Amino acid sequence: MNSGLSAYKVITCFHCGEDCEDVEIIIDEQNFCCHGCRLVYEVLTENELCNYYEISNHPGESLKTNKRPENRFNYLDDAETALRLVDFRDDTESHLTFYIPIIHCASCIWLLENLHQMHSGVFYSRVDFIKKKVQIKILNDKLSIKELVSLLAAIGYEPNISLSDLDKKQSPGLDKRLIQRLAVAGFCFGNMMMFSIPEYFSEAELIDSSFRGLFSYLNVILAFPVVVYSASDYYRSAWNSLAQKKINMDVPIVLGIIALFVYSLWEIFAFQRSGYMDSLGGLLFFLLLGKIYQQKTFSTLEFDRDYKSYFPIAVTKIVKNHEDVIPLAKLQVGDVIKVRDEELIPADSILLSSKANIDYSFVTGEEVPVPRQKGELIYAGGRQKGDAILVTIQKSPSQGYLTDLWNNDSSEKSKDRLLQPLSTKISAVFTWSVLIIAVAGFLFWAITDLSIAIKVFATVLIVACPCALAMSTPFTLGNTLRIFGKSRFYLKNVTVVERLALIDTVVFDKTGTLTDPANAMISYYGEVLSDETRAILKSMVERSTHPLSNRINQWLQNQTSAVIDQIEELKGAGIQAVFKNQQFRLGSSEFTGFTGIIKNLNGNVVCLTVEGQELGYFLIESGLREKATEVVSQLNADYDLHILSGDFSHEQFYLEEKLGASIKYNFKQSPSDKLAYLKGLNTTRHTMMIGDGLNDAGALLESEVGVAISDRVSHFSPASDAILDSEVFGMIPNFLSFAKSSRLIIKVSFVLSLMYNVVGITLAVQGLLSPVICAILMPLSSVSVVIFTTLSTNFIAWKKGLFTSKLI
Incomplete structure (x- = not known):
């Protein structure tokens, strides 16, 4: 009888590890439990992806119970239905995010992130292991959405698609596999304790000694599922670590489990003693219980710090020809919103204006604006370039999608070099x-x-x-x-917190950061402006997001705007427009060609010319932001402070009087000059740049921590590592501390x-x-x-x- 048992060998599936039972499917001398697992193996072999099986033993999910019809994805042939799954789509590519609940190990991540080797239509895929999601980018001419879903299903990673739940926020959950392992360990541990009661009270001789040996053997039987099944995750983790020639924290745990189990077997069968099987069951039970607690706490923390719900995006909603700034959370499908130059498209929308130029570099990395005509679809994450446009919301706004775009900035990788976690x-x-x-x-x-x-x-x-x-x-x-986040200082991720702790140099942009356009005094000097000129000027400044343009726009608040043929804003220089074949320029004296006498230099000068003829200039006397003096004074004690400005140096005396002479002031700085300045500082210092994200995006990106301060919260910069609500500007020293x-x-x-x-x-x-x-x-x-x-x-x-x- 015993020899028959020893001769019997369980044949397991090479792909998923389940028993093959009576099914005999052999390919390349490997056994498979069903044709589904065989198919996956053949697909991986054809694409030279069998490294998948080297990452962990039996990494795949069993496909034996997959009896679904092959045509179950035919509903994706409907273009309207398929587009509901799309995050972004243009003429060449589509971006999609799928929830795949069976992602469970490193091999799953490896395979899903190597989809491009399996099909040339996939050029990007990234797995979020915690959320069980995969983001995939495909080429439209090579792979359809239906074919992509079918491909995922064919290799055993069928996405969980529920079109009615696409916009619903999921609460954190627990790993069902871990709960199952805990349940097995708990059941066996409880029975082991019951069978070990005679040993606990051996002095009292509560039971005949002949039963003690039987109970010890029963404990051995109960210990096997605990050691083999409940502890399997520890074995897998330890093996993967050793395979990479490293030792992680699970290695000593596995050694302890094996030592305790082997020694207990030796004691029970060699010396008829009780061993430590009950202790081993308790060990695994409490280890798994602690692991569930850790996972639950992590997921709750992730959910609790989910700043998507208060991500600083506001929109200008049009209600009966009245502009109303509302938070994104209150935006509804069908609402009409106004999107100005450089503002972000917060949700998939239909263009109501005659035309638009959309910059999708935030989404695709391609900086060339895409022209769009009235009635065309505009995707969330694009930026309008040019005149303000009107759009109507077609899809529920997703702050989560915008946050993912922000977090996926490739520049983040180069900054991670600064700090290695202490635990590592x-x-x-x-x-x-x-x-x-x-x-x-x-x-x-x-x-x-x-x-x-x-x-x-x-x-x-x-x-x-x-x-x-x-x-x-x-x-x-x-x-x-x-x-x-609750204090309205929004950071990309935890690595930004670590970099903030190392900062020794703070660089401020002046205009719109240390100064507040709302506190500025504005005066006009020059020829009297006609109603037509004022209307043209109004059209020029209302499309701009620059603080000085906003101040002039407020000065012209009761003026109606004109219809301008062409208009363009040159960053760091000014705005030029064409009206009735005449060129209007508003900006710096160099940009406009203004050579007239400027009587007062105690502020920012914005010149206005028409066809090179000087009409006049605006003098905008800077008003410091509330608590700017206190912020600079507190930071000056611990940090090296620098101020950059694109304006002339005539304000330096005023700033030195208000902020102090020990600060390093730098004027007439173009966007490229600011970028070069930060590069120079970064060679010896740890820098934080604080700007408005308009003319200093390059400097924000170059700094180790770039903070975009936001008065109008629809103007955040993807180049920044953090976004600071202007109302908490005075808390900057507290945040750094x-x-x-x-x-x-x-x-x-x-x-x-x-x-x-x-x-x-x-x-x-x-x-x-x-x-x-x-x-x-x-x-x-x-x-x-x-x-x-x-x-x-x-x-x-x-x-x-x-x-x-x-x-x-």
Whole structure:
């Protein structure tokens, strides 16, 4: 009977790992449980993608139960239905985002991000593992949306498509696989404890000794599903780490599990003792319980700091010929909005104006504006270039989509070089130290008592798991990001928080940043402007987003605008327009050719000429932004301060009087000059640039942290790393100080974690801890880190005034 059992070999599927049972499908000497798994293998082989199977054993999902009809995607042949899945589409490419719930391991990520090798119609794919989403960009002439969905389904990653739920926000969920593993471990652990009751009360002899051996064998049977199934994620993680010639935190856990299991088998079958099977069951149960707690807390934190819900986008809604600025969240399908030059298209819309020029560089990277005619569809994320346009909303606005575009800025990768997470630096050293201590403890006790030696070896490996070390950084930075968002300081991601903590140089753009157009005084000197000239001037300035243009626009607020043939704004220079074959120029003296005498130089000068003839100039006396003096004074004590301006240096005396003479002032700076200036500073300093994102986008991008200050929250810059609501401008020193405090909290949490590990290892080496106690201590250490980082960041934020009712 025993020989028959030993001769029987279970044949598993090479793709998904399930039993092949009576099905015999063999390709390339590999077994498959169904034709679906075979098909996936053949597709991967044809495209030379079999590295997929080297990343982890049996990475695929079983397709044995997939009995769906092949024509189930025919509804995507309908162009209108297919377009509901599209984030962006032009003549050459389409962008789509799919939710694929079966994404579960590194091999899934690898395969989905290598779709371009499988089909030439795919040129980009990126997986968000936490959200189980994949963003894919395809070429329209090579691959249709239906063919893309079919391709994903054919390789076992069929997207979950529900057209009615596309705009609904999903709350965070838990990994069902992890819950199943916990359920198995909990069931087996509970029964193991029941079967081990005679051992717990062995002195009282509650049960006949002959039953103790039977209960030990039953514990062995119960231990197998725990060790083989419940602990499988730890094996996979440890194996992947070793395959990459690295050691992660799961390696010592696996060694501890194996040591405890093998030694217990040896004790039970060789010496008829009880072993540690109940301890092993408890170990896995509490380990998985801690993992679920960690996952739940992470997902809740991700959901809680989801700044998409208050992302600073406002729109100008047209109601009965009246302009009303409203938050994006209140925008409805069918609303008519006005989009000015350089403003963002917040949602898929139909163009109502005669024509538009849309810059999709935010979406595609292509900077050439795309002309659009009345009635054509304009996608979210585009920017209008030129005259203001009217559009009607066709699709529910998605702040999530705009935020993803912002976060996916390729420039972010070059900035990540600045800081390596502290946990990454010490985790490898810590793990090796734990392994050495565990081996040393085993060798020391093995001389006198092998049972204690095995126990010491396992407990040291388990109690010293650096989970708390790994969790301190993401929890601290995640909570900091959430607090910043609630304080109306919106950061791309947690790496920006880390870079903020290292800043030693702050560079301000002057116009629109340190100065506030609303506080400026405006005067006009020159020829009396006719009604027609004023109407032309009104048309020129109302299409511009520059602070000086906005101030002139306010000066002309009761003036109606004229219909202009051509109009163009040259960044850093001015605006030129053609009306009745006459060229009007408004801007700097160099741009307009203005050579007349300017009597007063205590402000910004904006000149106006027609066909080279000087009409006059506007003198806009700068009014400093509220609390600008206090902000500069506070920062001057700890940071090297610089001010850049495209204006002449005539305001330097006024600024020195208000802000201080120790600041480095730089005037007549064009956008390219600002960019070059930041490049020079970055060679020796860690810089933060604060500007309005209009004429200084290049400088914002070049700085290690670029902050776009926003008075009109529809004008945020994709080049920036952060967006600051102008109403909280006075909180800039508090924000920088809080970023530094967050980094200090991480270091303190590291110290606490190391202290816990030192105490735990000390007790474990002496044989004073059981594996179950160690398994309980592990999640408790993680809980303590979460509580400490959350309370600490909240307390410091409160101390620095970031939780005041005015802000939130």
